[in-house]
Amino acid sequence: MTDATTDTAGTVDTAGTVHVEGRILEPGRPGGTGEGPEAADILASTRKLVDPELRRAIETLPGSLRRVALYHFGWEYADGTPAAGSAGKAIRPALVLTAARALGGDPAGAVRAAAAVELVHNFTLLHDDVMDRDTTRRHRPTAWTVFGDADAILTGDALQALAQRMLAEDPHPGAPAAAARLAGCVMELCAGQHADCALERRGPDEVTLDECLATAEAKTGALLGCACALGAVYAGAELDEVDSLDGFGREAGLAFQLIDDVIGIWGDPHRTGKPAGADLAARKKSLPVVAALASGTPAAAELAELYDRPPGGTESAPEHAARAALAVERAGGRDWAQAHAADRMSRAIGQLAVAVPDPEAAGGLLALAEFVTRRTY
Amino acid sequence: MTDATTDTAGTVDTAGTVHVEGRILEPGRPGGTGEGPEAADILASTRKLVDPELRRAIETLPGSLRRVALYHFGWEYADGTPAAGSAGKAIRPALVLTAARALGGDPAGAVRAAAAVELVHNFTLLHDDVMDRDTTRRHRPTAWTVFGDADAILTGDALQALAQRMLAEDPHPGAPAAAARLAGCVMELCAGQHADCALERRGPDEVTLDECLATAEAKTGALLGCACALGAVYAGAELDEVDSLDGFGREAGLAFQLIDDVIGIWGDPHRTGKPAGADLAARKKSLPVVAALASGTPAAAELAELYDRPPGGTESAPEHAARAALAVERAGGRDWAQAHAADRMSRAIGQLAVAVPDPEAAGGLLALAEFVTRRTY
Numbered sequence: 035m036t037d038a039t040t041d042t043a044g045t046v047d048t049a050g051t052v053h054v055e056g057r058i059l060e061p062g063r064p065g066g067t068g069e070g071p072e073a074a075d076i077l078a079s080t081r082k083l084v085d086p087e088l089r090r091a092i093e094t095l096p097g098s099l100r101r102v103a104l105y106h107f108g109w110e111y112a113d114g115t116p117a118a119g120s121a122g123k124a125i126r127p128a129l130v131l132t133a134a135r136a137l138g139g140d141p142a143g144a145v146r147a148a149a150a151v152e153l154v155h156n157f158t159l160l161h162d163d164v165m166d167r168d169t170t171r172r173h174r175p176t177a178w179t180v181f182g183d184a185d186a187i188l189t190g191d192a193l194q195a196l197a198q199r200m201l202a203e204d205p206h207p208g209a210p211a212a213a214a215r216l217a218g219c220v221m222e223l224c225a226g227q228h229a230d231c232a233l234e235r236r237g238p239d240e241v242t243l244d245e246c247l248a249t250a251e252a253k254t255g256a257l258l259g260c261a262c263a264l265g266a267v268y269a270g271a272e273l274d275e276v277d278s279l280d281g282f283g284r285e286a287g288l289a290f291q292l293i294d295d296v297i298g299i300w301g302d303p304h305r306t307g308k309p310a311g312a313d314l315a316a317r318k319k320s321l322p323v324v325a326a327l328a329s330g331t332p333a334a335a336e337l338a339e340l341y342d343r344p345p346g347g348t349e350s351a352p353e354h355a356a357r358a359a360l361a362v363e364r365a366g367g368r369d370w371a372q373a374h375a376a377d378r379m380s381r382a383i384g385q386l387a388v389a390v391p392d393p394e395a396a397g398g399l400l401a402l403a404e405f406v407t408r409r410t411y
Numbered sequence: 412m413t414d415a416t417t418d419t420a421g422t423v424d425t426a427g428t429v430h431v432e433g434r435i436l437e438p439g440r441p442g443g444t445g446e447g448p449e450a451a452d453i454l455a456s457t458r459k460l461v462d463p464e465l466r467r468a469i470e471t472l473p474g475s476l477r478r479v480a481l482y483h484f485g486w487e488y489a490d491g492t493p494a495a496g497s498a499g500k501a502i503r504p505a506l507v508l509t510a511a512r513a514l515g516g517d518p519a520g521a522v523r524a525a526a527a528v529e530l531v532h533n534f535t536l537l538h539d540d541v542m543d544r545d546t547t548r549r550h551r552p553t554a555w556t557v558f559g560d561a562d563a564i565l566t567g568d569a570l571q572a573l574a575q576r577m578l579a580e581d582p583h584p585g586a587p588a589a590a591a592r593l594a595g596c597v598m599e600l601c602a603g604q605h606a607d608c609a610l611e612r613r614g615p616d617e618v619t620l621d622e623c624l625a626t627a628e629a630k631t632g633a634l635l636g637c638a639c640a641l642g643a644v645y646a647g648a649e650l651d652e653v654d655s656l657d658g659f660g661r662e663a664g665l666a667f668q669l670i671d672d673v674i675g676i677w678g679d680p681h682r683t684g685k686p687a688g689a690d691l692a693a694r695k696k697s698l699p700v701v702a703a704l705a706s707g708t709p710a711a712a713e714l715a716e717l718y719d720r721p722p723g724g725t726e727s728a729p730e731h732a733a734r735a736a737l738a739v740e741r742a743g744g745r746d747w748a749q750a751h752a753a754d755r756m757s758r759a760i761g762q763l764a765v766a767v768p769d770p771e772a773a774g775g776l777l778a779l780a781e782f783v784t785r786r787t788y
Contacts, residue, residue: 096602098609161568165561184542184608187564188601191538194568195601198575199594202587210579210587217576224565224572225473231561232475 073128073405076398080128083142087149091196095189102189106160106177122172125290125406126151126261132398133265133279136390144268146204147212151261153197154216158223158257160190165231170308194220208267215267219260226252233319238327238341246324250291251284258287262399266389278389279399285382286403292375293407295320296368299359311355314362317341321374323358326367333364375407450505450782453775457505460519464526468573472566479566483537483554499549502667502783503528503638509775510642510656513767521645523581524589528638530574531593535600535634537567542608547685571597585644592644596637603629610696615704615718623701627668628661635664639776643766655766656776662759663780669752670784672697673745676736688732691739694718698751700735703744710741752784 092103104110108119127148131141162168163176164186170176178186201213229249233241262283266276297306298313298320313320323341327334340358345351362368382403390396469480481487485496504525508518539545540553541563547553555563578590606626610618639660643653674683675690675697690697700718704711717735722728739745759780767773 094598096598096605098605099598099601157568161564165564185605187538187542188605191534191568191571192598192601194571195594195597198579199591199598202575202578202590202594213579213590214576217572217579220572221471221473221476221569221576224476224569228473228475228562228565 073401076128076132076402077124080124080131080148083131083145084124084127084148084152087145088152091149091153091200095192095196099185099189099192102177102181102185103193105180106156106189108172108174112180119172119174124152125402126155126257128402129258129261129283129399130265130268132402133262134269136395136399137266137269137271137275137279139265139269143206144265146200146206147209147264147268150197150200150212150216151257151264153193153200154220155257157190157193157197158227160186160193162227165227206268208270212264212267215260215263219256222252222256226254226256229253238317238319238338241319241324243321243324243328246319246321247288250288250321254291255284255287258290259283271389275389278385281385282382282389282399282403285378285385286406289375289378289382289403290406292321292371292378295322296371299362300368311352311359314355314358315345315351317345322362322367322371325370326362326365329365329367331365333361337361337365379403379407450778453505453509453779454501457501457508457525460508460522461501461504461525461529464522465529468526468530468577472569472573476562476566476569479554479558479562480570482557483533483566485549485551489557496549496551501529502779503532503634505779506635506638506660506776507642507645509779510639511646513772513776514643514646514648514652514656516642516646520583521642523577523583524586524641524645527574527577527589527593528634528641530570530577531597532634534567534570534574535604537563537570539604542604583645585647589641589644592637592640596633599629599633603631603633606630615694615696615715618696618701620698620701620705623696623698624665627665627698631668632661632664635667636660648766652766655762658762659759659766659776659780662755662762663783666752666755666759666780667783669698669748669755672699673748676739677745688729688736691732691735692722692728694722699739699744699748702747703739703742706742706744708742710738714738714742756780756784
């Protein structure tokens with residue numbers, strides 16, 4: 035489980051470069067095919083198409099909630115003055131549009147579906163931050179810390195409704211199926227967040243890696259899968275193609291979560307927007323940590339002891355986090371996470387090949403999947 | 412404003428019987444037409460049609476959230492054993508089905524819309540109870556007190572999604588318009604709850620009656636209006652008929668809220684399921700209270716002084732509540748609320764007559780509207 039070199043799907047070298055099935059995915063390089071669209075271009079053109087739709091939708095919210103939403107999206111400061119902040123990387127809407135294109139659809143026709151997915155994503159962020167008491171998101175104080183729990187909950191509720199209204203008002207023939215699929219996904223996201231909260235309440239030795247992977251699939255994989263599926267639905271794809279694209283997004287989503295967890299421990303705070311070692315200081319049972327705890331190594335025992343220690347002892351928080359990070363690494367948690375991310379990417383590519391056999395048509399989705407798993411940190 | 416005898420639309424006598432435009436609405440008697448369906452029969456047959464659909468839908472929730480939902484609906488105890496509790500009076504689904512029938516539609520064809528409205532209602536109850544820290548609902552501890560804030564929030568989120576999935580999967584030609592209307596209504600409900608929280612944070616002298624009425628319309632009237640509108644949409648009605656029925660439900664909803672507020676002060680705790688005087692003990696700015704405070708009477712000054720007093724003084728809570736209730740009554744708050752409820756009922760009947768000119772066809776909706784405003788207490 036902690037062997038990073040013999041994974042069936044891929045390996046990760048010491049520089050953090052992911053090797054998948056003989057292809058080398060390096061940071062800053064185009065997707066594995068060596069040609070095709072750059073993920074950065076796809077994301078930029080997605081923002082250009084989807085942002086106006088998103089902003090138009092948010093402008094229709096009642097004033098009190100619109101203010102919270104505009105703050106959360108980074109478009110306004112807390113006092114209501116305009117801000118030029120970033121509302122995230124638009125990976126989910128990019129997956130919708132790119133999946134539509136990959137299956138022969140018109141991406142411009144799927145803009146509302148893309149915006150709806152982004153609204154759902156942000157509704158869950160608003161609510162999760164309340165439940166998890168997370169104080170920082172996208173380098174800024176979370177909405178509940180600024181406006182209070184009630185306004186963050188209500189704005190999340192309204193964003194979910196806005197997403198569904200957008201699809202209900204879309205005359206596209208795929209809209210009802212997309213709305214049903216998105217609603218089903220919300221239920222899975224809620225179950226994932228519930229499982230995550232439950233895992234966090236349990237002791238480090240009472241949590242299995244399988245449980246954590248299932249939770250990550252529901253909490254993160256489900257919406258990336260749904261984004262791809264919605265693109266396929268809007269392209270008029272058959273149900274089995276839609277389901278394969280859902281599988282592609284889910285597997286890529288798990289790879290994304292694994293890398294995100296790695297970044298959560300060893301990432302640069304200036305890039306992550308969170309304090310260094312915040313996940314470890316909060317005793318978060320992220321995937322590398324749980325893999326490390328399950329490794330049966332002496333470092334695992336040290337990590338368990340560090341996690342059992344309540345915060346606020348004689349050791350400073352950064353010292354504690356640094357020791358915990360070293361223990362996770364020595365127990366093989368970092369290597370396992372990177373190898374498992376490569377494994378999931380390999381499975382994702384397999385699902386993609388089923389739905390979109392033509393490598394050229396699949397290039398955009400592949401570039402996006404690789405982008406999220408080769409983020410530099 | 413506090414004159415209970417000269418209201419343009421109706422009067423309330425000392426026995427609490429509401430007189431609307433010459434017709435007398437007495438507790439326990441059929442609706443004002445003297446014939447037509449009994450509200451109790453409509454509610455019972457609604458439960459029979461809609462409950463199986465609701466339960467089927469809730470069974471599809473992920474296990475962790477299903478348990479919270481089944482508890483909230485009164486169908487299970489907290490430990491998961493079956494309970495025969497009541498999931499409320501089904502007024503909203505009854506309005507959907509009865510509106511569909513009134514406009515010549517088949518009520519059986521609108522069952523999903525009725526269930527969707529009831530799911531949305533319960534989603535907002537789950538979330539509002541968290542925000543308001545309300546501990547009792549339908550004679551039982553609220554879900555958040557049993558399962559925690561996170562599970563109550565997540566179950567509410569999932570119920571909203573379930574409502575939308577139900578409409579998205581409904582092949583009825585009215586389903587997309589109904590879904591859009593229901594989503595828009597959720598946004599209004601959220602704005603109403605936001606306004607309500609904001610009003611509760613302000614001092615008793617900083618709140619106007621108009622603000623409170625607008626808040627009650629958004630928080631309560633909107634969903635009753637939406638229920639009627641969805642029935643009309645499912646009957647294939649024209650937009651102006653749909654809007655008139657929305658107006659009917661809104662006005663009846665405000666009448667309902669006014670009577671509910673009266674019951675919240677003078678109601679029998681065995682019937683309301685809340686401790687006597689709980690609204691007054693919590694210094695709640697309900698409509699009769701705000702009307703009383705605005706009356707300029709000596710009793711208003713006494714009430715303001717009682718509301719300014721922090722809870723937990725030398726006086727017991729029941730003593731304080733009893734004095735406050737008397738002050739509201741002396742300041743005319745009770746009479747005003749009953750007269751204004753009659754006024755709203757009169758406006759509701761006016762809107763109903765526009766959409767459904769045939770009194771026989773309108774009988775069911777009228778009976779339901781009168782039922783909610785002649786609840787005994």
